[in-house]
Amino acid sequence: MRYKTVPPAPPDDLGLDALASVRDALPLVPRTEDDCCARLVERIDWIDSRDDANGWIAFLHALGLAEQTDSGYARVRGDLDPESLQSRFRERILGAAEVCEALESGDPESVTIEDAFEAIEPVVPEWERRRSDAWRAVWRDRAERRLVWATILGLAEHREDSYVHA
Numbered sequence: 009m010r011y012k013t014v015p016p017a018p019p020d021d022l023g024l025d026a027l028a029s030v031r032d033a034l035p036l037v038p039r040t041e042d043d044c045c046a047r048l049v050e051r052i053d054w055i056d057s058r059d060d061a062n063g064w065i066a067f068l069h070a071l072g073l074a075e076q077t078d079s080g081y082a083r084v085r086g087d088l089d090p091e092s093l094q095s096r097f098r099e100r101i102l103g104a105a106e107v108c109e110a111l112e113s114g115d116p117e118s119v120t121i122e123d124a125f126e127a128i129e130p131v132v133p134e135w136e137r138r139r140s141d142a143w144r145a146v147w148r149d150r151a152e153r154r155l156v157w158a159t160i161l162g163l164a165e166h167r168e169d170s171y172v173h174a
Contacts (some may be wrong), residue, residue, distance in 0.1 A: 103128035
């Protein structure tokens, strides 16, 4: 399963510390999605809404930092392993592998948000295209988020208006 949800970058360049903070705000004993969302909104200053919290939970689950059980969600204990996070990001986030491939094969100064969007456009589900006339804008934002998270996870570097492979 590949997830579409990628939260906006955390504030103030928190980077991997943001992942650890959000993961650690989840309970050790599984709780319902609503309970977990409420915990994140309550405990993380820059998560303002249930929708934002829900996106973070899905992202943490995709990266292997949260688990889903019949009872709800819980955090996964352990250190953040950058290589595992990079691998899970590429494998489990829809469009991440395509963005990373564009970074790896592109001209170092030419991987822009538009280039990233073009890389992931073929994997955008057809129903997404049909449900809104604004799907291109939505997926450009998603492409940008993937570039930002690729940077946070050490797969890319940001340079002015473009990104390069790290």
